[in-house]
Amino acid sequence: ALLSAPNIEEPMGLRDKAMLELLYATGLRVTELVGLRMEQINLRQAVVFVKGKGNKERLVPLGEEAMYWLEQFLKLGRAQMIKHATDFVFPSKRGVGMTRQTFWHRIKHYAILASVESPLSPHTLRHAFATHLLNHGADLRVVQMMLGHSDLSTTQIYTHVANERLKSVHAEHHPRA
Template sequence: MVIAQFLLYLQHEKRYSPHTLKSYQTDLLQFSDFLNQSFELSLLEAGHAQVRSYMVALMEAEVSERTIGRKLSTLRSFYKYQLREGLISTSPMTLLRAPKIPQRLPVFIEDQKLDVLLDSGEFFSETFPSIRDKVVIETLFGTGMRLAELLSLTAESIDFYGSTIRVMGKRNKERIIPISKLLADQLKAYLDIKTLQNFHNKMGPLFVTDKGAAAYPKLIYRIVTSYLTFISTQDKKSPHVLRHSYATSLLNRGADLNAIKELLGHASLAATQVYTHNSIERLKSIYKQAHPKA
């Protein structure tokens, strides 16, 4: 019951996405099972010692520091809410520190490689699936939007006159992203061929399957992965890699960090600052190659 009430709070007041809510639910149920089996305690009866034991159990199970950090963050939010509601007098999370997470630089594809893929004319044909695939990749790289944001687009989301796309981001926060004339033209051409296929519905999803049904996450993953394989040998080839590529390209060309934050829809500048590390590494590489004393 306490988990259900907390999830309703996250859904309606915090406006968390279904994916995030599922994550919170999984973390809380897992901790609840641990408390029940190891100590015969409920979530509201847990203390500092029980949470510490849970951390140790996760470490012994070789769960990554990042995952442990996320689970502790879930518990911290949960007990903060219970404290506010007066259901507990002290939080068991007060004295706990999450394990230090090694910093992981965002993986991105270099501009030159994406130019080869998108501009050479070697990889895409004039069929509907191929045109759609290209526009999917162009849109992800040309706007930096998230996968969920891409899937929620409709034709109404695009302002061809103003060259912008309206995106509904995390927590139902809307933002406007400028697009290039090239991308606007490609989206127009895609909508034209979509209409010829009798797949066009003004209020329906912008991107559809080969048979006209709404595109789904695995399809977009498959599209991105298959085409990035032609130009990159790196292991990670997800739609999020194109988001990282967009941000890194902007930063390398002198874009203001605050502007990139707004374009990406980040809640805080700290999330955007990780991209500066890629630029610093790039400058180090240039220095090592070009400076006589390097």
């Protein structure tokens, strides 16, 4: 519901839709997302080059849905939002780089529109990204690389949720659970 909340008929809504899809598909930190520059995106290879904490670089696949909405925004919405030359992928409504606080407010706005009652933040989508990968069998080290964690123990926080999912699936489907 949250990912469908932005009004994609308006440039700002199209931008927000692309940002939400990208955040969910890549697990970027919100500061990495709002600071994303045009040269960091390779549409042909469907990847984003991220400079994360400590200036560590990583390559993250975009995924089909995020790629689609990013292309839509770049083709149809971005030019209408830019008032001055900028290489920020996602400009604010003033046409310059967006702050992480502004994006956090946008997410709160869409959470209300989508009637999401649980607490929601940009990090919630990063957490969902990691949890979904782990729940579907992704290797912990690969998830670590995609999230840009230098320490594997940071990524292991997400395995708790994956372990809970394993327990519930076992309880639901095993005859002697």
